[in-house]
Amino acid sequence: MSHLPKSLTASHATSRRRLLQAGAAGAALGIVGAPTLALAQSGPKIRIGYWPIAAGLPFYSAVELGYFKEAGLNVEVLRFAGAQQIMEAMLADRCDGSANGTGSANIAVGEMAAPGSFKIFCSNPSNAKNVLDEIIVPTASTAKTIADLKGKRVGSGPGIQNVTLAKTVLERAGATGATVVELPIGQHVAALAAGQLDGCYTLEPTGTIGRLNGSTKVLEAGVIARYVLGDPMAPWFGGSASLTSAFIKKHPDEARKFITAYGKGVAYVRNKSTEARQYLKTYTPIEGPLTGEVPLAAYTMYNEFTPADIAHFQKFFDLFTEKGVFASRLLVDSMLYKA
Numbered sequence: 553m554s555h556l557p558k559s560l561t562a563s564h565a566t567s568r569r570r571l572l573q574a575g576a577a578g579a580a581l582g583i584v585g586a587p588t589l590a591l592a593q594s595g596p597k598i599r600i601g602y603w604p605i606a607a608g609l610p611f612y613s614a615v616e617l618g619y620f621k622e623a624g625l626n627v628e629v630l631r632f633a634g635a636q637q638i639m640e641a642m643l644a645d646r647c648d649g650s651a652n653g654t655g656s657a658n659i660a661v662g663e664m665a666a667p668g669s670f671k672i673f674c675s676n677p678s679n680a681k682n683v684l685d686e687i688i689v690p691t692a693s694t695a696k697t698i699a700d701l702k703g704k705r706v707g708s709g710p711g712i713q714n715v716t717l718a719k720t721v722l723e724r725a726g727a728t729g730a731t732v733v734e735l736p737i738g739q740h741v742a743a744l745a746a747g748q749l750d751g752c753y754t755l756e757p758t759g760t761i762g763r764l765n766g767s768t769k770v771l772e773a774g775v776i777a778r779y780v781l782g783d784p785m786a787p788w789f790g791g792s793a794s795l796t797s798a799f800i801k802k803h804p805d806e807a808r809k810f811i812t813a814y815g816k817g818v819a820y821v822r823n824k825s826t827e828a829r830q831y832l833k834t835y836t837p838i839e840g841p842l843t844g845e846v847p848l849a850a851y852t853m854y855n856e857f858t859p860a861d862i863a864h865f866q867k868f869f870d871l872f873t874e875k876g877v878f879a880s881r882l883l884v885d886s887m888l889y890k891a
Contacts (some may be wrong), residue, residue, distance in 0.1 A: 607653030614817030677787030680774030699726030704750035718753035
């Protein structure tokens with residue numbers, strides 16, 4: 553598995569050992585502070601990691617509305633600095649699942665290192681309409697298209713998924729010679745405003761934050777659908793909620809209850825998006841007027857995927873095989889949860 557990040561190898565045992573050693577040395581790799589919230593109920597603890605972006609809204613809603621508590625589940629909510637850290641924590645058995653917004657390709661990298669370890673039960677497709685991904689530039693920038701970032705310094709969120717996608721979009725949009733700089737998304741607006749970067753491949757709510765404070769503007773939204781999938785309206789399944797196969801096997805009843813309760817959170821966001829937006833404040837940097845402005849991703853549960861959806865999802869995964877991130881082709885269908 554020479555194409556995987558150095559923290560992962562082809563051997564499941566080696567991967568787990570290295571990750572556990574890292575955890576022992578650093579207490580909780582990638583976790584930002586203490587667990588956000590623990591819902592004290594009976595039964596096994598279900599440790600769910602999330603990255604503080606808007607796409608995790610169904611999970612935030614399910615926690616705040618008590619859906620997990622009603623199901624008698626003991627859910628511990630863990631906030632991480634990035635999607636890759638969530639995946640590594642799941643491999644190291646320090647986390648049992650991920651909320652929406654966790655990079656699907658990050659999860660897939662873990663699956664390549666330890667086949668059969670992850671099951672995706674909900675994904676959050678985005679495109680030019682349901683915006684999550686975008687290229688932003690300073691308000692004063694003269695750039696009119698992504699190609700105008702040729703030879704410029706362009707920021708990207710952390711992790712192999714974000715960096716690979718940023719480079720691909722820039723390349724396919726004609727911004728040759730651009731240098732991609734990995735930077736936490738919470739720092740994108742400040743870096744652009746300070747003139748440290750000329751543009752950023754970022755995720756919402758970053759673009760909305762920059763627009764509202766007058767620092768940045770969106771150059772183009774839905775860039776993965778257009779430049780990777782070939783259609784601005786194609787669903788890009790860039791983030792996913794998942795559980796480890798080990799947890800599902802050990803606690804099948806609790807896993808089913810968790811996924812059902814999570815599905816209630818999805819339904820709530822679909823049907824009452826205005827009310828749901830308030831829960832962004834607790835879990836993300838989104839607050840005040842921003843809660844009503846930030847665009848929301850769509851959501852697809854495991855039993856809602858169509859053949860066309862899976863084909864688009866597969867095309868996304870195939871990019872990482874093409875770029876050498878995956879050493880071999882990984883089939884999306886093998887990673888989808890089956891009830």
